[in-house]
Amino acid sequence: MTVGIKDVARAAGVSVATVSRVLGNGPVSEALRKRVEEAVRATGYRPNLSARRLRSQHSQTIGLVVSDIRNPFFTAVGRAVEEEAYRAGMRVILCNSDENPEREQLYLGLMQEERITGLIFAPTRATLERIDGLGLDFPVVLIDRSGPPGLHDSVVLDNAQAAAALVEHLFVRGYRRIGGLFGNTSTTGIERHEGYRGALAARGLPANARFIPPNADAAEEAVMRWLAGPERPDAIMASNSLFLMGVIKAMRRLGLSTPGDLAVAGFDNEPWTELVGPGLTVVEQPVDEIGRAAVSLLFERVETPQRPVRKVVLPGRCVLRGSTAVAAVASAV
Template sequence: MAVSIKDVARAAGVSPATVSRTLGGGPVSAALRDKVEEAVRRTGYRPNLSARRLRSQESQTVGLIVADISNPFFTAVARAVEHAAYRAGLRVILCNTDENPEKEAMYLQLMEQERVTGVIFAPTRASVERLDQGPRPSFPMVLIDRAGRASAQDAVVLDNFAAGSMLVEHLAGQGYRRIAGLFGNASTTGVERRDGYEAAMLRAGLSPSSRFIAPSIEAAEQEIARWFAKGNLPEAVIASNGLLLMGVVRALRATGRRMPEDLAIAGFDNESWTDLVGPGITVIEQPVAQIGEEAMRLLLERLDAPEAPVRKTVLGGRCVIRGSTARRALDEAAE
């Protein structure tokens, strides 16, 4: 049963008119405002509160919590969110978590204290599980990039399974057989891309060789260096995000090896540098602007319809093919 403003008034021990005035930003004492907002939290009247905040004359704020602002993907998404928020008359508080669940919890608490209108959040796997199992936050939330298979929150994600499969299918079609995969260990995104990679490998009659590592340049560089040291380098490697992709390229250049002659490389995120390194790097291009704009649209619609069913928007990626995955048959012709 929906909670009414009269329920909040009874819980706070005040009149409905006082609750309405408080939630509308009217003149009340700090103590009375705290009492009413505590009653709102206890009764679950949060959706109506959010809608009132959006309609009020006060300057409204959206929290944007990203996993790693040094990752160009999140930089681009943040820009899109800010642009969409500006058009809606909202400000943005940007927080960076470094894939740390403790920092995520701290920033979510900060959003409570700041009484934000809503939050757009790129969570770690640990926080996805906590959000699904724990109490709902007091503000509307839209997850971006990472959401799990059955999130209790609105979400905007890439079809990661299909994207991981797409890269394998391209490499196999180019004649590569020993295709390894490096996947970030902090997010649901890495798991979904790994699942797509392994499914495509098995369909092609190939043996998967995947590793979960920290989603950083250094981790990928160190992993490739270990492969070089052991002398068991695959024919091709897929990196599941832009930072891992950069680490693979750095490791290759540090040893004077070439792509695709010594190692074919494919990955995610069509950053400007991927077209400038060597023969260019094959990548999955994510619709970053659409991700940010869609997240803001879902957030605004959630404020207007707080009881609507949870929605998950799944977007497609585009495979941008470049020289880093040129046909392996070229090597055979040179022999």
């Protein structure tokens, strides 16, 4: 029924070894190579990857586990990773943990069973903390989230610097009561909070931060209460695009507009941020570069297991838009 390497060999009048060598660019005379290639075409042969992987002990596959597939940041990184991996003849298997440590565990197990060459991983905080004790027998490159330099290579945004830049920008534009909204499941939130706090301190301003679960509803609720309460900010920095969305939704419910009633700044330059109100000021992450860097870090690690651990920190780019315009009107009120 399905045609195997044997059938090709028979059709070409050679041994299976020769067919295999043709397929793998091994040493074969030009004449036989022609014959075999012709036979491959004639039979419509397709190699069986399971068999190939089993015998060769190379899965030619890297894993990519992200924490939220609906987050365009991760789909963008995923595309870059796939592109780059493909160029090196590697497949990518993509899994989505949905910020759920149990699912993460499940998928890490799956990766083991697939015998992947290596993993690119955006872990939840829970998993990151015990990642060294997990006994993974493949190299791991952390992306987006990493924490203090540990056993694994990583490539991350310079979160503290980026958050600080946003805060400083808000300060310069005249805002003084700058709130911050941070995720409580990732180290990203922590680092951005640090940059936020530092920048405020440098300007002698008080911090006013909230740590919430990573979804838009939580952000919306938090902002609703915040704006009604005594600590009402005149600007909010949202640590990711879901929160940014939550902020905008809350403002719409309250009938507020930006920047007049509240300045808004956030992370991730998604296409829609340009289209909301006067446009939203955001930090753009170099997604392609992150994906490419992760793949090459991984390959280098595979080739040279003893290489010292490296952490690639990439700068963000501030995209200034109307949501952080000068606070003149707001101050006048």
